[in-house]
Amino acid sequence: xxxxxxxxxxxxxxxxxxxxxxxxxxxxxxxxxxxxxxxxxxxxxxxxxxxxxxxxxxxxxxxxxxxxxxxxxxxxxxxxxxxxxxxxxxxxxxxx
Numbered sequence: 001x002x003x004x005x006x007x008x009x010x011x012x013x014x015x016x017x018x019x020x021x022x023x024x025x026x027x028x029x030x031x032x033x034x035x036x037x038x039x040x041x042x043x044x045x046x047x048x049x050x051x052x053x054x055x056x057x058x059x060x061x062x063x064x065x066x067x068x069x070x071x072x073x074x075x076x077x078x079x080x081x082x083x084x085x086x087x088x089x090x091x092x093x094x095x096x
Contacts, residue, residue, distance in 0.1 A: 009075055011046045015039045016071040018052045023070045029078045
């Protein structure tokens with residue numbers, strides 16, 4: 001992630017990083033959405049996910065880098081940037 005990564009994108013990628021989904025897989029939107037919700041709940045929120053990501057970078061950086069790259073790619077593909085905030089339907093929150 002870099003300074004231009006939107007906060008919601010970063011939070012989704014961190015949550016996806018901590019799921020059990022396989023790195024390199026191309027899961028459907030519903031699978032990713034369910035996995036993110038369950039992981040955020042299991043980790044006590046997005047901060048818990050971020051803490052686990054940090055731990056993985058500290059313990060296994062050689063595995064964490066490609067996993068985060070994958071998570072960011074999946075999130076970017078499934079959650080394209082919004083151009084007009086009023087056109088997005090309600091109910092799309094990170095955790096429902």
